[in-house]
Amino acid sequence: MTTGAPVEVRNLSRRFGEHVVIDGLDLHIEPGEFVALLGASGCGKSTLLRILADLDRDITGDVSVARGRAVGFQAPRLMPWKRVWRNVVLGLPGRPDRERAEAALAEVGLSHRVDVWPKVLSGGEAQRVALARSLVREPDLLLLDEPFSALDALTRLTARGLVDELWQRHRCAVLLVTHDVEEALVLADRVLVMDRGRIAHDARVEIDRPRDLADPALVAMRTDLLARLGVDVKEHA
Numbered sequence: 001m002t003t004g005a006p007v008e009v010r011n012l013s014r015r016f017g018e019h020v021v022i023d024g025l026d027l028h029i030e031p032g033e034f035v036a037l038l039g040a041s042g043c044g045k046s047t048l049l050r051i052l053a054d055l056d057r058d059i060t061g062d063v064s065v066a067r068g069r070a071v072g073f074q075a076p077r078l079m080p081w082k083r084v085w086r087n088v089v090l091g092l093p094g095r096p097d098r099e100r101a102e103a104a105l106a107e108v109g110l111s112h113r114v115d116v117w118p119k120v121l122s123g124g125e126a127q128r129v130a131l132a133r134s135l136v137r138e139p140d141l142l143l144l145d146e147p148f149s150a151l152d153a154l155t156r157l158t159a160r161g162l163v164d165e166l167w168q169r170h171r172c173a174v175l176l177v178t179h180d181v182e183e184a185l186v187l188a189d190r191v192l193v194m195d196r197g198r199i200a201h202d203a204r205v206e207i208d209r210p211r212d213l214a215d216p217a218l219v220a221m222r223t224d225l226l227a228r229l230g231v232d233v234k235e236h237a
């Protein structure tokens with residue numbers, strides 16, 4: 001199936017034995033669109049991302065994904081025996097291009113970390129190196145599986161701001177899996193909720209950026225999304 005959209009999924013199913021995790025799921029993502037995916041733990045978000053990343057082909061249904069895609073996971077997975085800049089261009093065809101790595105590292109604010117070993121990086125820095133590694137591939141689609149979840153609250157806010165900034169500049173399509181409703185509402189054009197193996201809810205966030213979480217329209221969306229996720233909103237007010 002070729003449609004030109006970064007993601008076009010129809011009637012996708014994935015089961016593990018008797019356990020049907022994805023059950024006739026449809027998903028369309030436009031070029032340059034930022035989509036956040038929420039859902040209860042174990043509902044199949046990571047499974048969907050792995051399928052879109054072509055790491056899992058044991059499926060039924062139609063899946064079409066942009067050829068230029070990059071994947072960022074919760075753990076950055078840097079090679080400890082390669083310096084930071086070599087990690088950034090690892091796997092690209094041709095000779096390792098230091099200049100390209102330096103440019104990508106500058107974009108994520110890590111010009112001073114070009115030559116260090118991954119082990120000296122903080123968690124937030126490692127995550128930014130992983131982001132640089134994704135960007136250097138100039139992807140049409142960036143798949144992010146809870147990239148900020150292991151970071152402390154402050155670093156998380158900085159990383160979130162950086163993703164926002166990079167997305168505004170590069171305008172690749174993004175599918176971000178997150179547990180954080182506010183993160184989804186600050187960053188995304190559309191927020192999806194996955195339930196029982198499908199996209200159960202698809203909400204467009206028609207609010208200008210940068211977004212203020214105190215904006216009444218965002219507060220209302222937050223309340224609605226939390227309710228859909230089964231969270232008691234009064235307890236989280």
Ligand SMILES: Nc1ncnc2c1ncn2[C@@H]1O[C@H](COP(=O)(O)OP(=O)(O)OP(=O)(O)O)[C@@H](O)[C@H]1O
Pocket residue numbers: 016021039040041042043044045046047048
């Ligand atoms: N390789 C596997 N073998 C068997 N079951 C699996 C496998 N991978 C995932 N599952 C099951 O599929 C379901 C969905 O898992 P998945 O990791 O996609 O959920 P998730 O929504 O990403 O969860 P979380 O938010 O907790 O990360 C779970 O019940 C999980 O146990």
